[in-house]
Amino acid sequence: MATGIKDIAQAVEASAVMKLLPDRPPRLLALGEPTHGAGAVLDARNALFRQLVEQEGYRTIAIESDCLMGLLVDGYVTSGTGTLDEVMEHGFSHDWGAFAGNRDLVRWMREHNEGRPASEQVRFAGFDGPLxxxxxxxxxxxxxxxxxxxxxHVDADLLPCAAETLDRLLGPDDRWTEPAAMMDPARSFGRSEEAERLRLLTDDLVALLDARAPQLIAADSREGWHRARLYGRTAVGLLRYHFWMADTSQNRFSWLMGLRDSMMAGNLLALAERGPALVSAHNGHLQRDRSTTRMAGRPLEWWSAGALVSARLGEEYAFLATVLGTLRHHGVDTPPPDTVEGLLYALPEDRCVVGAAGLAASLGDTRPAPRVSPYYGYAPLDPAHLDRIDGIVFVKDAPESPES
Structure with a gap:
C-alpha cells in the first residue's frame, strides 16, 4: 500500500496540482488547512499560491477573514495604501494578522504588484463574514x-429611506455586539422592531442596486458596483444572522453555523464572477461534504461553503485538503501507521501532493479509520471524504512557531 502511495506522490508545485485537474484550471482553487496558524502549513500554502499566480494566471487570493476588513489589505497590496503593520493589525479578523505566514503572503503580494498595471496585479479578499x-x-x-x-448615483426619491432613518434604527453598535447574546437569545437585538424594519429596507436597497446596475457601473465603475454588492451581501447576512441569534428553537445553532458558511459561499461566488481565485481556509469550510459538530449535547449539521460553491460551480471548483503529520507542541505526535496520515508520514518527503483519486485507489475497498486528535484545534482527514477531494497537500511536521 505504501509503495502505491509513493508512486503517486509529487513535489508541491503548481504543475503537479494542475495535473490533478485535467482540462480545467478551476475558477476557484481552494486549499484547506487542518489547523489554523501552523507556520509550516502556511509556508507551503504561500509557496504554492505564488507559483499558481505566476504560472497559472490566478489574480485573487481569498482568505478566511472578515470581508470588510480585507478591503484594507487589498488597498495596500494594490496601491500601497497604509503600511504593512497597519493592515496586518486592522485588515484581518480572528487575529489571523498575527501569523507570520499571513504577513509573508501580504508582503509578497505588495512586492509582486509593485509597478504592474492593474490588470496584472493580484488582489486580496477576505471572504468570511464580520463574525x-x-x-x-x-x-x-x-x-x-x-x-x-x-x-x-441615483435620485433620492428612489431610495427607500434616508441615511438618518438607518442611523436611528441601527442605534448604538453595542446593542448588536452584546457578548451574552450568543448563549442567551433574549439578549439579542435581532428580532426587535428596529431590526425587522432594517431587514426590509436592506432588501429594497439591494434590489435597487441590482435594478440600477447599468446606471451605477456607468456613473462610477464596475469595481465600485462590485464593492457595493459586497456591502449589500454583508448587510443582508448580518441582519439574518442577528435574527437567528434571537431564536429560541433547538435549530438556532444549526442556522447560525449554516448562515456563516452561506455568507462565505456568497462572497466566493462573487469572486468567481470576476475571475480565477485562490482560496485559503480551514478544510471544514472548503470541503464538499456536510459539516457536523456537537454543541450543548446536540448534534449539528450544515452545508459547508465548499459544498455550496461546488453545487453552483461544478467542475469550476476544486478542493485540495492539507493533511498534517505532527503538531507536537499541541500533543499531536507521529500518526498511527494505519491512518491516512500515517501512510503519508512514511513517505520520505517533508511535503508532497497526492491525487485523492489515486490515494483512494491505492487503499482499495477498505478505508482506514479516521485519526483521533488529542487537540481540539486540529481536525484530521476523514478518509470517507476522499472521493470528494481533488488532491491532498501533505506537510509532515509543523513545529511550534511564536504565533502558534
Missing amino acids: EITGAASPRQSLIALHGHLSS
Whole structure:
C-alpha cells in the first residue's frame, strides 16, 4: 500500500496540482488547512499560491477573514495604501494578522504588484463574514456604505429611506455586539422592531442596486458596483444572522453555523464572477461534504461553503485538503501507521501532493479509520471524504512557531 502511495506522490508545485485537474484550471482553487496558524502549513500554502499566480494566471487570493476588513489589505497590496503593520493589525479578523505566514503572503503580494498595471496585479479578499465565535458585528458599516453608494448615483426619491432613518434604527453598535447574546437569545437585538424594519429596507436597497446596475457601473465603475454588492451581501447576512441569534428553537445553532458558511459561499461566488481565485481556509469550510459538530449535547449539521460553491460551480471548483503529520507542541505526535496520515508520514518527503483519486485507489475497498486528535484545534482527514477531494497537500511536521 505504501509503495502505491509513493508512486503517486509529487513535489508541491503548481504543475503537479494542475495535473490533478485535467482540462480545467478551476475558477476557484481552494486549499484547506487542518489547523489554523501552523507556520509550516502556511509556508507551503504561500509557496504554492505564488507559483499558481505566476504560472497559472490566478489574480485573487481569498482568505478566511472578515470581508470588510480585507478591503484594507487589498488597498495596500494594490496601491500601497497604509503600511504593512497597519493592515496586518486592522485588515484581518480572528487575529489571523498575527501569523507570520499571513504577513509573508501580504508582503509578497505588495512586492509582486509593485509597478504592474492593474490588470496584472493580484488582489486580496477576505471572504468570511464580520463574525466571531462570540457573536456578530453591527450591520452599520455595510448598510451605511451601501446607502452611501446608492445615494451618490441615483435620485433620492428612489431610495427607500434616508441615511438618518438607518442611523436611528441601527442605534448604538453595542446593542448588536452584546457578548451574552450568543448563549442567551433574549439578549439579542435581532428580532426587535428596529431590526425587522432594517431587514426590509436592506432588501429594497439591494434590489435597487441590482435594478440600477447599468446606471451605477456607468456613473462610477464596475469595481465600485462590485464593492457595493459586497456591502449589500454583508448587510443582508448580518441582519439574518442577528435574527437567528434571537431564536429560541433547538435549530438556532444549526442556522447560525449554516448562515456563516452561506455568507462565505456568497462572497466566493462573487469572486468567481470576476475571475480565477485562490482560496485559503480551514478544510471544514472548503470541503464538499456536510459539516457536523456537537454543541450543548446536540448534534449539528450544515452545508459547508465548499459544498455550496461546488453545487453552483461544478467542475469550476476544486478542493485540495492539507493533511498534517505532527503538531507536537499541541500533543499531536507521529500518526498511527494505519491512518491516512500515517501512510503519508512514511513517505520520505517533508511535503508532497497526492491525487485523492489515486490515494483512494491505492487503499482499495477498505478505508482506514479516521485519526483521533488529542487537540481540539486540529481536525484530521476523514478518509470517507476522499472521493470528494481533488488532491491532498501533505506537510509532515509543523513545529511550534511564536504565533502558534
